Amino acid sequence: MASSGSDVPVAWAAVARNDLIEARDGAARLRNFLPQLDDQRAAWAQLEIDGVLTKLSSAMSALDVGARSDGARSQQSGSSCGNKRKQSSSRSRSQRPSDKKITATLEDGHVWRKYGQKEIQDSPYPRSYYRCTHKSDQGCSAKRQVQRCETDTSKYVVTYYGEHTCRDPSTIPLIDHAAGALAELDHANNLISFGPSSTNNDANAAAAASNGAGASSSQYLQAMGGSAAADQLSTSWCTSDDVFSSSAGSFMQVDELIGAVVGSAGVTSAAPDRGVASGGRGTVSFPPSPNSLGFVVGSLGSIGSGEDDDMFRLDP
DNA sequence: GAAATTTGACCTTT
DNA sequence: AAAGGTCAAATTTC
Numbered sequence: 224m225a226s227s228g229s230d231v232p233v234a235w236a237a238v239a240r241n242d243l244i245e246a247r248d249g250a251a252r253l254r255n256f257l258p259q260l261d262d263q264r265a266a267w268a269q270l271e272i273d274g275v276l277t278k279l280s281s282a283m284s285a286l287d288v289g290a291r292s293d294g295a296r297s298q299q300s301g302s303s304c305g306n307k308r309k310q311s312s313s314r315s316r317s318q319r320p321s322d323k324k325i326t327a328t329l330e331d332g333h334v335w336r337k338y339g340q341k342e343i344q345d346s347p348y349p350r351s352y353y354r355c356t357h358k359s360d361q362g363c364s365a366k367r368q369v370q371r372c373e374t375d376t377s378k379y380v381v382t383y384y385g386e387h388t389c390r391d392p393s394t395i396p397l398i399d400h401a402a403g404a405l406a407e408l409d410h411a412n413n414l415i416s417f418g419p420s421s422t423n424n425d426a427n428a429a430a431a432a433s434n435g436a437g438a439s440s441s442q443y444l445q446a447m448g449g450s451a452a453a454d455q456l457s458t459s460w461c462t463s464d465d466v467f468s469s470s471a472g473s474f475m476q477v478d479e480l481i482g483a484v485v486g487s488a489g490v491t492s493a494a495p496d497r498g499v500a501s502g503g504r505g506t507v508s509f510p511p512s513p514n515s516l517g518f519v520v521g522s523l524g525s526i527g528s529g530e531d532d533d534m535f536r537l538d539p
Numbered sequence: 540g541a542a543a544t545t546t547g548a549c550c551t552t553t
Numbered sequence: 554a555a556a557g558g559t560c561a562a563a564t565t566t567c
Binding site: 338339341343344350352354368 | 555556557558559560561
């Protein structure tokens with residue numbers, strides 16, 4: 224298992240960074256409409272836009288810091304040997320999520336097994352708990368929580384915990400390629416600033432030119448041949464409601480900001496069918512089982528491509 | 540029969 | 554004590 228941790232979370236951070244940049248550009252475009260407003264509204268809108276830009280810049284900085292110190296992730300020892308309920312150390316309330324995203328599809332290239340569902344306070348939708356299906360045979364400790372997005376019910380909030388230590392032969396090559404290539408993209412994006420007239424797409428284009436891929440991260444992934452992965456990533460991050468700040472191990476809520484600026488910009492919400500759960504007692508299962516939709520091979524699923532537990536070390 | 544989901548109960552954390 | 558996370562028996566589907 225010991226691979227040298229290919230940093231998919233870092234890659235996702237790069238994608239998130241692109242989205243932030245797009246959000247910033249959107250805010251800048253909105254500013255052009257200010258003259259069409261009366262003075263009072265224009266002043267208010269100006270303040271709002273300035274606030275949005277400030278927050279986006281802050282989020283961008285946090286992402287940059289996090290991307291450089293990607294060791295600041297938490298991961299409990301997690302041997303878990305999973306016997307009795309007495310085991311307490313693996314309770315995930317003390318765990319830090321390794322990633323979180325808003326997505327229209329629950330498919331992420333991994334096969335998950337649902338082990339629980341809970342009604343959550345302050346949320347109209349239950350939360351479903353999944354663990355990697357390879358937990359039993361390979362001891363994979365990856366987990367995820369899925370909850371329907373309150374603001375956009377066609378999407379899901381998926382929070383990942385731990386990382387995959389399982390090795391699915393069909394996914395490994397793509398994971399490594401994607402992680403490596405996106406790491407380069409990440410470097411390229413470090414050139415981007417939040418200045419008033421940046422041409423971030425130029426930076427992306429330059430990066431893309433040197434790599435022979437398109438300007439956006441999703442296009443980049445598609446060029447790498449991972450069409451499913453690209454589709455998922457673009458879908459997942461277009462709305463970027465949350466941005467992971469790895470340095471603090473917490474999430475920065477940007478949804479109000481980006482949402483206000485970008486709105487529901489061009490997201491294809493191919494919401495999964497509320498299909499009948501394949502098992503159980505016929506009662507309604509909130510998120511349809513991803514397995515019932517078929518296993519997507521070769522997407523970016525692995526969070527950090529296995530066995531690199533150091534990625535999730537708790538920040539002291 | 541194997542595998543997966545549902546769901547109530549149990550356990551830990553806050 | 555409340556809320557959240559996990560377990561495991563029951564149930565269903567393939």
